[in-house]
Amino acid sequence: MIRSEILREIAPILRDQLVVCNIGLPSQELHMIDDQPTNFYMLGTMGLSSSIGLGLALAQDKTVISIDGDGSVLTNLGTLPTIANNVADNYILMIIDNGSYGSTGDQPTYAGKKTKLEAVAAACGCENVVTCKDVDTGKVLQAAIDSKKMTVIVVKCDSGNIKLPVITMDPVVIRDRFMKSVQA
Amino acid sequence: MSISTKIVDDFVANGVDFITTVPCKQLAGVIDEVEARPEIYHIPSNKEDEGMGLCAGAFMGGKRPAIIMQNTAIGVTINTLATLTQYYRMPLPMLISYRGELREPVACQVEMAVHTKALLQQMLIPTYHFHKESDADEMDAILKYTFMCNKPVAILTDASFWGGYGDQ
Numbered sequence: 001m002i003r004s005e006i007l008r009e010i011a012p013i014l015r016d017q018l019v020v021c022n023i024g025l026p027s028q029e030l031h032m033i034d035d036q037p038t039n040f041y042m043l044g045t046m047g048l049s050s051s052i053g054l055g056l057a058l059a060q061d062k063t064v065i066s067i068d069g070d071g072s073v074l075t076n077l078g079t080l081p082t083i084a085n086n087v088a089d090n091y092i093l094m095i096i097d098n099g100s101y102g103s104t105g106d107q108p109t110y111a112g113k114k115t116k117l118e119a120v121a122a123a124c125g126c127e128n129v130v131t132c133k134d135v136d137t138g139k140v141l142q143a144a145i146d147s148k149k150m151t152v153i154v155v156k157c158d159s160g161n162i163k164l165p166v167i168t169m170d171p172v173v174i175r176d177r178f179m180k181s182v183q184a
Numbered sequence: 185m186s187i188s189t190k191i192v193d194d195f196v197a198n199g200v201d202f203i204t205t206v207p208c209k210q211l212a213g214v215i216d217e218v219e220a221r222p223e224i225y226h227i228p229s230n231k232e233d234e235g236m237g238l239c240a241g242a243f244m245g246g247k248r249p250a251i252i253m254q255n256t257a258i259g260v261t262i263n264t265l266a267t268l269t270q271y272y273r274m275p276l277p278m279l280i281s282y283r284g285e286l287r288e289p290v291a292c293q294v295e296m297a298v299h300t301k302a303l304l305q306q307m308l309i310p311t312y313h314f315h316k317e318s319d320a321d322e323m324d325a326i327l328k329y330t331f332m333c334n335k336p337v338a339i340l341t342d343a344s345f346w347g348g349y350g351d352q
Contacts, residue, residue, distance in 0.1 A: 020241070040244065044267025051237025052244075052268075058225060059202060059245025078230025082238070086227055175272040179244050 001134035002160035003096050004029045007067075010138045014039075017145065018182060020053040020066045022046075024103030026096070030067070031167050037177040041167055047075030050093050054083055057091035060182060063145055064090060070097040070111035077120070083152070084125030092144050093152045094137075100159040118154040126152045134158070187346070188213035191279070191323055195250060196223050198327040200277070202247040204228070204235035208254050210281040210346045215252060232257035233264040236276065243274050248331060250277040255284070255300045255340065256293075265307060269336045276336040277327055282313070285342040304338050311338040314345040 001009075003026060011034040020040045021027045027041040040056075042049055050073060053066030073079065073095055083093060099112020111117050118131045128149050132140040134157035144151040167174075185193075191214055195203065202225045205215045219226045225247070229235030232253045239249035253261075257280070269276050283290075284297025304311045310333075312326055313319075323339070330337040 042268075044271060045233075045237070045264050048233065048237030048240070048264065048268065051234045052241035055202070055227075055238035055241025055243075055247075055249070056245040057241070058227070058238075059242040059247040064241075076231075076234055076237075078234050079237075082227070082230060082234065171272045175244065175274070182245055 002158050002162075003098060003102060004033070004162045006096060006134055006137050006155060006157055008033050010141055013138055013141055013145070014065065018056065018062050018064045020049050020056065020064065022049040022068050022072050025161055025164075026067055026069060028164050028167055029162070032164050038181045040178045041169070041174050043167060043171055043174075047072050050079040050083065051076065053093065054079070054086065054088060054091055056182070057088035058086060061090060062182065063092070064088075065092045065094055065141070068093060068095050069102065070095055070099060070117055071101040071109040073117055074109055074111060074115070080121050080124035080126060083150070084121075084127070087150050089148050089150050091150045092141070094141065095152070095154045096157060097154050098157050098159040102159060102161050106159045106161070112159075118152075121152045121154070126150075128152065129154070131156065186213065187317055187320055188217045190320055192217040192221060192224075194323040194327060196221060197324065198248070198331070200248045200250045200327065201225060202227070202239065202242040202249040203252060204238050204249070205252040206232055206235065206254065206257065208252070208281045210283070210341070210343065211252055211254075211279070214279065218252070231260060233261045236261055236264045236269055239276055240268050240272070240274055248275075250279065252279045254281045256296045258300055258303050259296060262303065262307065265309070265336055270307070273334045275331045275334045277330045278336055278338045280338055280340050281346075282340040282342040285344070287343040287347055300340065309336050309338050311340065313340045313342070315342060316345060319345065
């Protein structure tokens with residue numbers, strides 16, 4: 001499966017959660033598949049989905065899912081020790097690991113070569129690290145939500161993108177409706 | 185009262201309850217004070233742009249965040265300031281040690297110092313510069329201003345500001 005197929009499959013699970021979605025195609029895909037006010041779409045700032053999600057989880061009690069990519073996590077590798085040492089049991093970092101920088105044309109990442117992000121996360125001190133196949137994403141994500149334990153999920157899937165439009169919503173509107181959902 | 189205590193008192197009085205820091209010799213006293221306050225969640229960052237991401241999330245979760253960093257971090261965080269903090273219009277007080285100004289003993293620090301104010305000006309970030317202890321009297325008003333206008337605001341604190349407190 002490719003990332004957009006996974007997002008389509010887990011959309012019913014994501015719908016009821018606060019979601020911070022990575023820059024580029026992941027946000028565009030989630031926006032097209034199932035736009036919700038509970039989705040925070042990143043329109044820039046590669047690498048910070050995990051950090052924004054952690055900050056949000058630490059600030060309030062609702063479950064927060066950061067949808068990130070392997071390339072994006074490599075951009076901000078310092079996030080993993082910060083996540084490990086500031087445990088928020090309402091936080092799930094879901095790394096969709098397709099071994100490539102999808103939004104820029106599927107150039108290979110080091111995670112697609114020798115680097116194993118699940119081992120990095122564990123070595124950083126993350127206590128619940130789950131690696132799963134693309135077809136099992138929904139089941140694993142729901143289990144992580146139900147566990148109420150901070151979890152890092154590494155989803156192994158194929159690289160590949162679909163053609164779709166950019167998000168034209170104003171960033172302040174995205175932020176405002178998201179904050180209202182957080183407070184609701 | 186130490187200047188670090190006064191500054192952190194101002195943070196607390198303005199409801200700032202989530203502060204991220206990176207290590208800094210000049211700011212060590214403030215960082216210790218932040219860590220000591222039960223009203224503040226102190227989350228050390230590995231890099232300042234990571235910290236700004238944490239602050240963005242915390243703000244959307246209902247906290248009042250701040251970042252404590254060195255001026256070299258301006259070079260690290262320009263993209264994050266532009267495409268996250270400013271683009272989504274979020275408040276962020278930035279308490280910044282201004283290395284490379286008067287009394288600086290390390291020549292390399294001067295290289296970022298000469299760019300610091302120009303970069304902040306280019307980014308249209310309101311900037312305040314504390315040279316002496318009494319300058320910190322503005323801290324309360326600066327914090328109110330930051331959360332009023334939902335912008336990142338820079339507070340540069342040079343060695344002269346901290347210098348009266350024994351370090352140099």
